Amino acid sequence: MYPVAPLTPKALYEQVAEQLRQRIFRRELAPGSWIDELKIAEEFGISRTPLREAIKVLAAEGLVTMKVRRGAYVTEMSDKDLHDVYHLLSLLESDAAAIVAHTASAEQLQQLQALHAELERSTGERDQFFAVNERFHMALLEIANNRWRDQLVADLRKVMKLNRHNSLLKQGRIEESLTEHRNLMAALQAHDASAARLAMQSHFENGLQAAA
Known part of the structure; x- marks a missing residue:
């Protein structure tokens, strides 16, 4: 029998993902702009771990593009x-x-x-x-x-x-x-x-x- 993780309200990274998603939709994070993890983590008062998980969610949705050794950017539509x-x-x-x-x-x-x-x-x-x-x-x-x-x-x-x-x-x-x-x-x-x-x-x- 595997241990059961405690149930919690909506995961922190999901809340962060939704906040970032809405910023992207409102153009507060413009297409092509670099996502400054340190600045955003400080602004939200969180560690970079849930922020990175949130960015992975947005990348899976296509809203964020990951660039090797350069970080995450808001996707630009060709x-x-x-x-x-x-x-x-x-x-x-x-x-x-x-x-x-x-x-x-x-x-x-x-x-x-x-x-x-x-x-x-x-x-x-x-x-x-x-x-x-x-x-x-x-x-x-x-x-x-x-x-x-x-x-x-x-x-x-x-x-x-x-x-x-x-x-x-x-x-x-x-x-x-x-x-x-x-x-x-x-x-x-x-x-x-x-x-x-x-x-x-x-x-x-x-x-x-x-x-x-």
């Missing part, structure tokens, strides 16, 4: 990286949209419609629009009910946020995105799996053009 992430998200989420169109109950479609209505009301505030948009996409994935796809999409969306502030800088992109969501909702409510798949693919294709 054009190829951006295309690759959008390509995979398009494949995964368009498949989920087709499944939802085919299998969703009236209550589940009502849940998505409520999120869509909230998105319609969020067009005046970019950060709020991003947040509601992500909730919509994650709700759709939850309804599609494939935890392995959910895990892949969650990690890819974290990486996508490295470039997210560029994606709505294109004039009129929020309005275009909203139109794409309306087309998607219409396909879902019509239980048209092919149209839902195509609507989601178009959504990501247009998003990539705006973000590139």
